[in-house]
Amino acid sequence: MNVPADLFYTEEHEWVRLEGEVAVVGITDYAQHELGDVVYVELPQVGDHVTQSEPFGVVESVKAASDLFAPVSGEVIEINAALEDAPELVNNDPYGQGWMIKVRPSNWEAERANLLDAEAYRRLIEQE
Amino acid sequence: MSEGALRKTPLYEVHRQMGARMVPFGGWEMPVQYTSILEEHRAVRTAAGLFDVSHMGEFEFTGPGARALLQHLTANDVDKLSPGQAQYSMFLNERGGTIDDLIVYCLAEEHYLVVVNAANTEKDWAHVVRVAQRFADADVHNRSDAYALLALQGPRAQAILSRLTEADLANLRFYHVMPAEVAGISVRVARTGYTGEDGFELFVAPERAAALWQALLETGQGDGLRPAGLGARDTLRLEASMPLYGHELDEETTPIEAGLGRFVAREGDYIGADAIRRQRQEGVSKKLAMLEMRGRGIPRQGYPVQTAEGEEVGRVTSGSYAPWLEKNIAMAYVRPELAEPGQQLHVLIRGRPVEAITVRRPFYKRTRGANSRTTAAH
Structure with a gap:
């Protein structure tokens, strides 16, 4: 299972990557594998505020709908519109083209302490 | 039924070796998918799929x-x-x-x-x-323990099966059954299924099930035959508007x-x-309706169904993304007049009413001969 070293993770299997002032958010390779074929992703709108550990959207496989939990709080500045027509990008490239939202973090320094690093996340999924 | 005592079919080890994802279903540990529900579903519509329904x-x-x-x-x-x-x-x-x-x-x-x-x-x-x-x-x-049951379903099913048997499959009509030797194994072949495609169900002694499974998969490889799990079985039957007990049928219905x-x-x-x-x-006071979503969102079992005015008139009994139709579809019990085709209804998806329209049954009906529609690249 691919767990890139430079990302932060949640226990609910989202990842966040800080690119300058912007946090990019998606779900992990483990998560997409467990879900199976992703057929629908429901995302917030640009301008919405998301809150760490609170649901910000829904990812649906053929079998089930699962909440997406925000790894950081802040304003949504971009959503991945490509997922509307190609939700399978979440399966094919979870850390790249399958990203979901970009957020301007409002409290990154405090909130990053609540996230897992790659090593801790790897331990988590090995236990599941 | 306790999940600690899940039963295993004679093909359990075969499924594990093939990398199937196993889930509890009806007291049994069954393969839900081998690679991808979408791919397995499309294989059954365009070529063939092999299911363990033992x-x-x-x-x-x-x-x-x-x-x-x-x-x-x-x-x-x-x-x-x-x-x-x-x-x-x-x-x-x-x-x-x-x-x-x-x-x-x-x-x-x-x-x-x-x-x-x-x-x-x-x-x-x-x-x-x-x-x-x-x-x-x-x-x-x-005799539940005396039979394993394999379902070979799809437009290529007859071509594949005929390579392994002398039986006159061309003259075995829909909903007919006959004894046959398939790959040297005694079976009863029935032209029945639960996918909306042409196909066969093969009743076989449990100890010969693995040999029959392997023979079919090998023979059908060039035809695009794939093993298919209960995930695809469910989306296939839903597209074909076939009821599933516990969803569309129960003792009150x-x-x-x-x-x-x-x-x-x-x-x-x-x-x-x-x-x-x-x-x-x-x-009747309720009737099963076929719903096709017009707005975005996937209807799921238990979601409320409303009129355009917001009156709750039923609940979704089965709902899914339909992989072949590339639409979101559902079945639900509603007042009989609302089950007629062309009714505008709403499905409440996470508290949000999403437009749906009732359509004629079945959602999907196979055309004679093979499906030739080309799918979008996946």
Whole structure:
């Protein structure tokens, strides 16, 4: 299972990557594998505020709908519109083209302490 | 049923070796997918899929009174069956509610095979035994452990199977059954299935099931045959508007309400016949509707169905993304007039009303010959 070293993770299997002032958010390779074929992703709108550990959207496989939990709080500045027509990008490239939202973090320094690093996340999924 | 005591089919180890994802279903540990539900679904629509459905229950009825017993136990007219024919039917309770839906196979003049849902096998068997006590000259046997069952489904099914048997498959019509040798293994081949495609179900001794499975997969490789799990089986049957027990059918729901009236005899004294006759005269209070989503979102079991004015009129019984139709679809019980095609309804998806329209049944009907539609790149 691919767990890139430079990302932060949640226990609910989202990842966040800080690119300058912007946090990019998606779900992990483990998560997409467990879900199976992703057929629908429901995302917030640009301008919405998301809150760490609170649901910000829904990812649906053929079998089930699962909440997406925000790894950081802040304003949504971009959503991945490509997922509307190609939700399978979440399966094919979870850390790249399958990203979901970009957020301007409002409290990154405090909130990053609540996230897992790659090593801790790897331990988590090995236990599941 | 405790999840600690899940039963395993004779193909359990084969599934594990093939990398299938196993899930509990009806008291059994079954493959839900091998690689991808979407790919397995498309394989069945365009080529063929091979399913292990050995969890299904099998009862045999024998003796000079077997037909009379079945005529009383099941809602369809068993008198229509000649040896080699099969029919879709149900066990009903006295209120006309559905104890189970099933297929009756007439194997010989005094020999019938009834295939029931895995999760209902125990309940069904108790019902059969109770009713059979009142009938002379009929023996009933729970043969669920004596059969493995493989379903080979899809437009390439006949071409694949014919390479492994001398049997005259071209003349085995829909809902007919015959004994055959397939890859040197004795089976009963039935032209039945649960996918909306042409295909076969093969009854085989448990100890020969793995050999039959491997022979079929190898032979069908060049045709695009793939193993397919219960995930694809569910989306395939939903596209074909086929009911699933526990979703569209239960003991409080009659086959008339489920839109299965053509499988229920108008005459006869089968259990539930009075209730069915009354319902046919007086009309039903709910009817199964086929919903196609117009707005974005996937309807799921339990989601409320509303009128455009916001009145709740039912709940989704099954809903999914439909991989072949590339639409989101659902079934739901609503007032009969709302089940007519062309009704504008809403499905409440996470508190948000999303537009849906009722459509004609079935959502998907195969065209004669192979599916030639080209799919978007995946």
